[in-house]
Amino acid sequence: MNPITPISTVDLHCHSSVSDGTLTPTEVVERAHKNGVEMLALTDHDNTDGLREAQACADQLGLQLIPGVEISTSWSDRLFHVVGLGIDSAHQPLQDGLVILREQRVGRAEKIADRLHKAGIEGTLERATELTEGGMITRTHFARVLLERGLGKDMRHIFKHYLVSGKPGYVKMTWADLSEAVRWIHEAGGVAVLAHPLRYQLTGSWLRKVLTAFSGFGGDAIEVVCGSHTAQENMTCAGYAARYQLKGSVGSDFHDPSIRYISLGRLAALPADIEPVWKHW
Ligand code: AMP
Ligand code: MN
Ligand code: MN
Ligand code: MN
Numbered sequence: 001m002n003p004i005t006p007i008s009t010v011d012l013h014c015h016s017s018v019s020d021g022t023l024t025p026t027e028v029v030e031r032a033h034k035n036g037v038e039m040l041a042l043t044d045h046d047n048t049d050g051l052r053e054a055q056a057c058a059d060q061l062g063l064q065l066i067p068g069v070e071i072s073t074s075w076s077d078r079l080f081h082v083v084g085l086g087i088d089s090a091h092q093p094l095q096d097g098l099v100i101l102r103e104q105r106v107g108r109a110e111k112i113a114d115r116l117h118k119a120g121i122e123g124t125l126e127r128a129t130e131l132t133e134g135g136m137i138t139r140t141h142f143a144r145v146l147l148e149r150g151l152g153k154d155m156r157h158i159f160k161h162y163l164v165s166g167k168p169g170y171v172k173m174t175w176a177d178l179s180e181a182v183r184w185i186h187e188a189g190g191v192a193v194l195a196h197p198l199r200y201q202l203t204g205s206w207l208r209k210v211l212t213a214f215s216g217f218g219g220d221a222i223e224v225v226c227g228s229h230t231a232q233e234n235m236t237c238a239g240y241a242a243r244y245q246l247k248g249s250v251g252s253d254f255h256d257p258s259i260r261y262i263s264l265g266r267l268a269a270l271p272a273d274i275e276p277v278w279k280h281w
Contacts, residue, residue: 005231006269010278012041012066013083013195013223013251014264017133018050019070020140022256025050028264029057029065031257037265039278041068041085041251046101047136048089066281069094070195071185072101075178075210080200082181083223083251085277087190094188097176102136104173109137111171112163119168121146139163140255155259178210179217191220191277193249197240198226198233211244220247221277224270227252227262238271248274 015021016028023031025042028050032040040063042054051067058065067089071082087094113125127148128141143158146169152158162169176184182192194214197207211222224237225248241248248271254264270276 007036008225008250008267008269009036009038009265010040010250010276011037011252011254011265011267012039012068012085012193012249012278013043013070013226014040014254015044015070016042016050016054018047018135019044020136020138020255022258025054026057028254029054029061029063031264033061033063035263035265037063039064039066039281040265041066041083043068043070043083043085043251045070045136045138046072046098046105048087048095048098049135051089064281066278068190069098069185071098071181072173072175073178073181074173074175075213078200078202078206078210079173079175080178080210080214081195082178082185082219083193083195083249084181084185084188084190085193085249086281087185087188089188091184091188094184097180097184101176104175105137108171108173109142112139112142112169115171116142116146116162116169121149121151121168124169139169142169178214182214182217182219186218191247192218193221193223193251193277194219194246195223195251196226196228196253197222197237199228207240211240211246215244215246221249222246223251224248224274225250225267227254227267231268234268235271238274241274247277247279249277
């Protein structure tokens with residue numbers, strides 16, 4: 001990051017051990033506070049179970065916690081993540097939808113383990129389940145197992161060789177419809193943010209198609225500033241936000257303090273011409 005870039009005190013995307021983060025909700029909030037975050041959203045994958053604990057810690061520290069979730073969705077046979085912010089997590093249709101996604105994850109985990117077993121890698125479901133410490137199972141947990149076994153040099157390498165399309169541990173999934181996820185979030189009183197728009201490995205034409213669809217479904221914002229972005233990528237996303245009249249969000253997608261290139265908070269500020277999704281909070 002350019003040293004003169006202003007730093008945001010907002011971080012609206014991160015994970016705890018309730019999904020695939022390594023810190024508990026309390027530890028996430030404490031770390032955010034230490035890093036100068038004043039407004040934080042905890043956005044675990046398909047799960048809001050960490051929000052109560054996070055809220056209790058945020059109240060003690062005087063940090064503003066925005067209740068969030070990151071929903072796994074499908075559109076045109078592709079995976080997209082939609083972050084819901086400012087949701088009422090007690091809203092029943094939202095929770096009913098999330099329960100189904102978590103059930104799908106359990107079935108997928110068994111299939112991933114079967115496929116890895118056929119590729120000669122045994123006992124991954126048992127170890128991955130242990131690593132969840134009672135939380136939800138994700139591909140990240142399988143990746144950690146394969147990393148422990150020395151099957152790759154880092155998480156990126158493991159994903160690339162084992163857990164993505166065409167690789168031994170990949171299982172194709174159909175998640176919630178993109179439009180359905182936007183509807184659950186809106187009905188729960190929240191705003192819908194398309195997460196990390198540049199991480200889906202889409203061509204420009206596909207990215208424009210999904211932004212048109214998302215905006216048509218009533219999507220509110222896209223992540224403009226992400227933990228993994230260069231300054232140039234922030235500007236590219238600012239351009240998309242302007243073009244599709246979407247608000248902008250700022251989120252690290254922090255999971256794990258040992259991954260040094262993504263910190264919690266300490267993100268660049270949103271470009272001044274983009275309306276912040278948190279403007280009225
Ligand atoms: P799942 O929702 O169970 O399919 O797992 C998706 C999660 O895996 C994402 O939220 C990321 O945390 C992680 N992930 C996906 N691709 C990669 C990658 N290339 N390197 C590291 N982590 C990844
Ligand atoms: Mn994740
Ligand atoms: Mn994501
Ligand atoms: Mn995320």
